[in-house]
Amino acid sequence: MNPIRLALVGLGKIARDQHLPAIAATEGIDLVAVASRNARLDGVAHFATLADLLASGEAIDAVALCTPPQGRHDLAAQALMAGKHVLLEKPPGATVSELGPLVAAAQASGRTLFATWHSRFAPAVEPARAFLAEVAPRGVRVTWKEDVRVWHPGQRWIWEPGGLGVFDPAINALSILTAILPRPVFVTGAELSFPSNCAAPIAATVAFADADGLKVQADLDFLQTGPQSWDIEVDTDRGTLLLAKGGAELSLDGQVLSAQPEAEYRNIYRRFVELVQTGGSDVDLAPLQLVADAFLLGRRLDVAPFHD
Known part of the structure; x- marks a missing residue:
């Protein structure tokens, strides 16, 4: 099976400290693009926004959303509508109720939605x-x-x-x-x-x-x-x-x-690869509900x- 072609949306501290090394260490997934207004990554296709990336025709299978939770729902909805699998950094959104439509959209499109709790x-x-x-x-x-x-x-x-x-x-x-x-x-x-x-x-x-x-x-x-x-x-x-x-x-x-030894984010990406390969999703809202x-x-x- 070909590796999942992943785009990283948001290239801040958590993306650089955790996501980049975890992606590099995980079989079955390759980073091929970054969407960020303020940062670039050498050797990786760059776009200012997710909308620009999706409109470009760049070949990707999935996106990992590492932006602040405010506004993340709209980004996830865009990606799912475009037929991409979606990984959400924690917390998965700014509200509990905004996640329900994303779960439904993932089910309707047959795509993976993974709300990570590292x-x-x-x-x-x-x-x-x-x-x-x-x-x-x-x-x-x-x-x-x-x-x-x-x-x-x-x-x-x-x-x-x-x-x-x-x-x-x-x-x-x-x-x-x-x-x-x-x-x-x-x-x-x-x-x-x-x-x-x-x-x-x-x-x-x-x-x-x-x-x-x-x-x-x-x-x-x-x-x-x-x-x-x-x-x-x-x-x-x-x-x-x-x-x-x-x-x-x-x-x-x-x-x-x-x-x-700590390997939280490597395990997250291993789980994401598994979910994509098996056609599953994993969205547990209990921690966000308690907040x-x-x-x-x-x-x-x-x-x-x-x-x-």
Whole structure:
């Protein structure tokens, strides 16, 4: 089977840091074009916009959308209408409801739509899921704290409506949480701290529960300096399960159960190739739904303005 001819739409930090090396390392897919107003890639066909690319007649089979979530729906719709497979960076869109029409369009056109959650492909996530499938969780604490000035320097879109603010990184935790717990959780309360000059929160605490009364507490912060915290602790009858470093390491009461090299984006592209080859799609909206519900139920707290 010929490799999938891929176009990358958006060539910012995440595309350069993660997508380009992952594509280069994945069999069955080749990068043949880039659509970006502000950046080019040597040796790869360049277009200012996706519309220009699609109108050019450049031979592509699929697009990976690495643009900010605002406006991503229109790009995905264009690509699907043109008969291309679509990979969506996380979060898959700026709203939950905009994804339904894309799912329907993919089904109608027989094309793949893949809403990626890269943290689910961290090496210790599946071992954590398997453990909790046999050992019931008794309580969960999520601590997701990082420095926005390090990870999103100068990216103003993250503070605009639809940019999610602290939930841009925290949705990674929610993608893991919804993958490893044996039952779905729902939001029961939240406090969201909004800088006076931003339309998205810079910190939050969120409470969740499941139908059996399991309690989950999340502490989220985008102003963490020094060591960064990407941890999920789960109390069980066998001890405390710790999924640390964003899903890279798993331990039980300090004893390491799993620690392997990071390969999240390589696994994403392997999955995309598999979906395209088998004619499938993969669109799970649970993490984005939890964020939307936190905005619905959350009590707003006004805090100091944020400046890069």
